[in-house]
Amino acid sequence: MPRVFIPSLLRKYTGGQESVVVPGRTVGEVVRNLDQQFPGFRNQVVEGDDLKSSLAVSVDGDIAVGGLLEQVRESSEIHFVPAIGGG
Amino acid sequence: MSKKQLVETTINGEPTEFLCETRQSLLESLRDVLGLTGSKEGCLTGDCGACTVLVDGRPVCSCLMLGVEARGKKITTVEGLAEGTQLHPLQQKFLEDASLQCGICTPGFLMSAKALLDRNPNPTEAEIRYALAGNLCRCTGYDKIVRAVMNAAKVMQGR
Amino acid sequence: MDTPQTHQFKVIGTRPVRHDGLDKVIGRAKYGADYSFPGMLYGKVLRSPYAHARIKSINTEKALRLPGVKAVVTHADFAPQTTAPVYRMGGEAAVNPLYLASNILAKDKVLYAGHGVAAVAATSPHIAEEALALIEVEYEPLPLVLDLLEAMKPGAAIINPDLRRKDKPDEQTNIAGEFQFKRGDIEAGFKAADIIVEREFRTEMVHQGYIEPPNALGIFPGDGHATVYTSTQGPFDVRIMSATLLGLPEGNVKVVPAEIGGGFGAKLTVHIEPVALLLSKHAGGRPVKMVMTRTEMMRGATGPTSGSILRVKMGATKEGRIVAAKAWFAYEAGAFPGSPVWLGCFTGLSPYDIENFLVDGYDVLVNKPKTSSYRAPGATNAAFAVECVVDELANRCGMDPLDFRIRNASREGTQSVMGPKFPRIGYIEVCEAIKNSQHYRTPLAQVPGKYRGRGVATGFWINGGMQSSAIVNVHADGTASLVTGSVDIGGSRASTAMVVAEVLGLRAEDVRPAVADTDSIGYTDGTGGSRVAFATGLAAYQAAHDVVRQLKERAAKVWEISPEDVAWVDGKAISKKNGAPPLTLKELAPRLTRTGGPVTGRANVYATGVGPAFAACLVDVEIDPETAKVQVLRCTVAQDAGKAIHPSYVEGQMQGGTVQGLGWALNEEYVYDEKGTLRNASFLDYRMPTCLDLPMIEPVIVEVANPGHPLGVRGVGEVSIVPPPAAVANAVSMAVGSRITDLPISPPRLFKVLAARRG
Numbered sequence A: 001m002p003r004v005f006i007p008s009l010l011r012k013y014t015g016g017q018e019s020v021v022v023p024g025r026t027v028g029e030v031v032r033n034l035d036q037q038f039p040g041f042r043n044q045v046v047e048g049d050d051l052k053s054s055l056a057v058s059v060d061g062d063i064a065v066g067g068l069l070e071q072v073r074e075s076s077e078i079h080f081v082p083a084i085g086g087g
Numbered sequence B: 001m002s003k004k005q006l007v008e009t010t011i012n013g014e015p016t017e018f019l020c021e022t023r024q025s026l027l028e029s030l031r032d033v034l035g036l037t038g039s040k041e042g043c044l045t046g047d048c049g050a051c052t053v054l055v056d057g058r059p060v061c062s063c064l065m066l067g068v069e070a071r072g073k074k075i076t077t078v079e080g081l082a083e084g085t086q087l088h089p090l091q092q093k094f095l096e097d098a099s100l101q102c103g104i105c106t107p108g109f110l111m112s113a114k115a116l117l118d119r120n121p122n123p124t125e126a127e128i129r130y131a132l133a134g135n136l137c138r139c140t141g142y143d144k145i146v147r148a149v150m151n152a153a154k155v156m157q158g159r
Numbered sequence C: 001m002d003t004p005q006t007h008q009f010k011v012i013g014t015r016p017v018r019h020d021g022l023d024k025v026i027g028r029a030k031y032g033a034d035y036s037f038p039g040m041l042y043g044k045v046l047r048s049p050y051a052h053a054r055i056k057s058i059n060t061e062k063a064l065r066l067p068g069v070k071a072v073v074t075h076a077d078f079a080p081q082t083t084a085p086v087y088r089m090g091g092e093a094a095v096n097p098l099y100l101a102s103n104i105l106a107k108d109k110v111l112y113a114g115h116g117v118a119a120v121a122a123t124s125p126h127i128a129e130e131a132l133a134l135i136e137v138e139y140e141p142l143p144l145v146l147d148l149l150e151a152m153k154p155g156a157a158i159i160n161p162d163l164r165r166k167d168k169p170d171e172q173t174n175i176a177g178e179f180q181f182k183r184g185d186i187e188a189g190f191k192a193a194d195i196i197v198e199r200e201f202r203t204e205m206v207h208q209g210y211i212e213p214p215n216a217l218g219i220f221p222g223d224g225h226a227t228v229y230t231s232t233q234g235p236f237d238v239r240i241m242s243a244t245l246l247g248l249p250e251g252n253v254k255v256v257p258a259e260i261g262g263g264f265g266a267k268l269t270v271h272i273e274p275v276a277l278l279l280s281k282h283a284g285g286r287p288v289k290m291v292m293t294r295t296e297m298m299r300g301a302t303g304p305t306s307g308s309i310l311r312v313k314m315g316a317t318k319e320g321r322i323v324a325a326k327a328w329f330a331y332e333a334g335a336f337p338g339s340p341v342w343l344g345c346f347t348g349l350s351p352y353d354i355e356n357f358l359v360d361g362y363d364v365l366v367n368k369p370k371t372s373s374y375r376a377p378g379a380t381n382a383a384f385a386v387e388c389v390v391d392e393l394a395n396r397c398g399m400d401p402l403d404f405r406i407r408n409a410s411r412e413g414t415q416s417v418m419g420p421k422f423p424r425i426g427y428i429e430v431c432e433a434i435k436n437s438q439h440y441r442t443p444l445a446q447v448p449g450k451y452r453g454r455g456v457a458t459g460f461w462i463n464g465g466m467q468s469s470a471i472v473n474v475h476a477d478g479t480a481s482l483v484t485g486s487v488d489i490g491g492s493r494a495s496t497a498m499v500v501a502e503v504l505g506l507r508a509e510d511v512r513p514a515v516a517d518t519d520s521i522g523y524t525d526g527t528g529g530s531r532v533a534f535a536t537g538l539a540a541y542q543a544a545h546d547v548v549r550q551l552k553e554r555a556a557k558v559w560e561i562s563p564e565d566v567a568w569v570d571g572k573a574i575s576k577k578n579g580a581p582p583l584t585l586k587e588l589a590p591r592l593t594r595t596g597g598p599v600t601g602r603a604n605v606y607a608t609g610v611g612p613a614f615a616a617c618l619v620d621v622e623i624d625p626e627t628a629k630v631q632v633l634r635c636t637v638a639q640d641a642g643k644a645i646h647p648s649y650v651e652g653q654m655q656g657g658t659v660q661g662l663g664w665a666l667n668e669e670y671v672y673d674e675k676g677t678l679r680n681a682s683f684l685d686y687r688m689p690t691c692l693d694l695p696m697i698e699p700v701i702v703e704v705a706n707p708g709h710p711l712g713v714r715g716v717g718e719v720s721i722v723p724p725p726a727a728v729a730n731a732v733s734m735a736v737g738s739r740i741t742d743l744p745i746s747p748p749r750l751f752k753v754l755a756a757r758r759g
Helices: A006-013 A027-037 A039-047 B026-033 B091-096 B105-120 B125-131 B143-156 C021-025 C061-065 C099-103 C125-131 C148-152 C188-193 C235-247 C273-282 C292-301 C341-347 C379-397 C402-409 C425-435 C492-504 C530-558 C586-591 C647-666 C724-736 C747-758
Strands: A004-005 A019-021 A055-058 A078-084 B003-009 B013-018 B052-055 B056-063 B072-076 C039-049 C051-059 C071-074 C118-124 C137-140 C175-183 C195-203 C213-217 C226-228 C253-255 C290-291 C308-317 C322-334 C357-365 C450-462 C467-474 C480-485 C511-515 C568-570 C572-575 C599-605 C613-623 C629-638 C698-702
Touching: A006 C175, A027 A039, A039 C599, B013 C308, B056 B105, B072 C747, B091 B105, B091 B143, B091 C021, B091 C188, B105 B143, B105 C021, B125 B143, B125 C292, B143 C647, C039 C125, C039 C273, C039 C292, C051 C118, C061 C071, C061 C724, C071 C125, C071 C273, C099 C235, C099 C273, C118 C125, C118 C273, C118 C425, C137 C188, C148 C308, C148 C322, C148 C357, C148 C511, C175 C341, C188 C308, C188 C357, C195 C379, C195 C480, C213 C273, C226 C235, C226 C273, C235 C253, C273 C290, C308 C341, C308 C379, C322 C341, C322 C379, C341 C379, C379 C402, C379 C450, C379 C724, C402 C425, C402 C450, C425 C450, C425 C613, C425 C629, C425 C698, C450 C724, C467 C492, C467 C530, C480 C492, C480 C530, C492 C511, C492 C530, C530 C568, C530 C586, C530 C698, C613 C647, C613 C724, C629 C647, C629 C724, C647 C698, C647 C724
Parallel strands: A004 A078, B003 B072, C039 C290, C226 C253, C322 C357, C480 C511, C629 C698
Antiparallel strands: A004 A019, A055 A078, B003 B013, B052 B056, B052 B072, C039 C118, C051 C137, C071 C118, C175 C357, C195 C308, C213 C226, C213 C290, C308 C322, C450 C613, C467 C480, C467 C599, C568 C572, C613 C629
16 A cells, blocks of 8 residues: 655644555545544645645655646555745 | 937947937937847946946946947947957857856956957956956856857967 | 667757857847837836835825826735635745735835835836835834844744744744654664764845846736736746736736846746736836836845754764754745745755754744745755754764765665655765866865865755646758747757757757747746756657657658658658658658648646756865955866756856855855845945956766656756855865854954954
């Protein structure tokens, strides 16, 4: 099952766990399942039908351009990271 | 409002007449009155050199000179640097040596460098850096600009 | 195996004259301020003399009565805005439209000296300036807060009354955001350390220092469609922001990107574009041109980057292995939230593979201008602190500073501070390139009567991908044009055209690149994040391959075979079937008409596979003990470009970023008085490096192919600014024998260090 790494400041929602293994075929499904296990988590990363505008999600080391729609594999590692800018 | 003044001058070899307000700078006169927008505005306080033109052969920040002061002078701007389609060696070397990135400071550097090479055809690196110290570039770190001036000097000396 | 490192390219890696170069050396290139239209007016902005004050009233009547004045506008003339983020600005965090509008023209309060209050359009810039003096604004001055640490304390003057503490929602605060990255067991880590170094560093606000003043020419007649000509890094950002502030549908605004005279991140957002459009609307649709003065942009109308306080504690074993790191970063946001502190939080430690770390970051409001992006935003501050501490650790371990870094280096598979594992990266290669440089192998000679020192530092930048569009048109003469939406700020038209030329088998000069307006090309994120050569280059590559696919079909028709039996090799169509001689694009182009008509290739990408960038800087300095002036004697920069498409412009990015970093290290800083007025708001007093201050900057291009890009390209625009402040501080510290912790290392500051040392 995919492994979700929890951002440091959101670990209070996961009882301090740094990462959680959750079923799901897309990032969105993984987040929904995670929210069932740890209520409140979804609201921290999702707004409407998309990721919060301050966030991006990384799947297996690359920014997931599909956001919540991005497909994940059984062995995927999922990280929530701040949305990136630059100069 | 101030009355406009008629200014008779020579710009890039052409006898030119223009009307300007007494409070208009030479830079403003060139850009807004004559449409010669090659000279750039960077600071309007004579600190960046982007507006450098030659006045009787000497480099001048055109933002610090009034349009009316051009009366009877010979003004050369970046538009007058090439001879027809024949680029000045400085222009050619700036292109070949990748001496510009955004290009906004380029006209000023070309004019300051021309003034230098006109009076000192074989400058050292230190002399080039001294002559160009009144021109700011924020993109290149100056390396490729200094090299282009050195290379243009070589071409002009037939070396 | 054919890799970007072994492939014999014909165009990529060469140094052709850039396509837009001629216009720029003869004075024909049109920057934003060079546009004019009949009946054009000139706009100017009235700016606050107070750093914090309530606006009690604004009376514009006298100004409007001045002959030649055609319109006066204030914040109230924008469409009403909310704080809800309604869109992403490029790939960046969302923009709060109320803050955006309130920063351009103040709503109820002015929050920094230089904050816009009202704007005027008149028939000449001089009349517009006279009119500004006739606008009567009644202010009620408020207590202000300029210092970072003061602003964080309870009881500080509050800048934004709606901001609340995360832990106590009924308490107001100036801390607009908190960030944290954490892994492992920090206590255990420090217990395992033989050597611990802990320091506090301080940096001041600095300006991007682009030479071209921000400008905008707005045309907004009564038909609901607006057009703006502007020198911007992000035409599509200007479109959505202007539309939002004017209350227009996004598609009703057309942005025409002019040539741009530098930006370095500051021109990724709007500064006066919506004001020019608003003034045009109120002046009956007449075109309104606005060009900021240097003082306006320095005082903050366009945003400098943050000053910061940086506390770093790191521990290493005596064998030179870093076992724990703790960092606390506070960055000035300015008057509105949004400093790049979180970027500092995760970039600072990224060069190193550290098991136990804790990084905390704070985004803090102060009565200074809202900060905006500056080349690798946030990374330079953090790297300054971390790289100084790393230097001290290496010293205390008795190790060469580069060997120490290589021993602790992040590499492929290292889990980054942000979380995801690094793909193939070139950090070790960059360190080795400096080690092997002529410069490093030449010992620094000491001279009597002067202090000399040598310093090294490294830097990381994540680089951006984001969205790009490209169109390749094939012409009947066998040349092509490339149309993109990426504003060219330093040679990207040349590099993207070279990619197309490589694929199509053309010479670089046979592909003419153009930057299109927002109606004429698909969505394209801004020129920032070092993304253009990578992502727009990827779009150009794919669009060229789209052309190739069509050319193979056309060649198949000519040869009367199936398209599957046509290959495209080295810029030629080759028949795999009947032994017909190959057809180049030049030979195929005249036959397009009879084989189906025009050929255009297209690509739209949301680029993945971004390759992170690393750089290292080596610098020798000499200090005059009498004047405390630091002279840079020699400077070498190494950077991983992945693949350098046009090496001259890659070197240019490396040299330019390095020199900006040297300016940050040695002279540049915002100097405020106690009333919050910037005292050095000109290029005379804000001392950027001139060519007389510098030696040649020696570039070493390292090429560790980015596996996420077909040509191995990584972004090259930003990372070179990151190492120099720490490299210079390390060099000066070595020279004077005491640790430098504050930037800039200007003569007045260094003089105090030297005096203290003399006793």
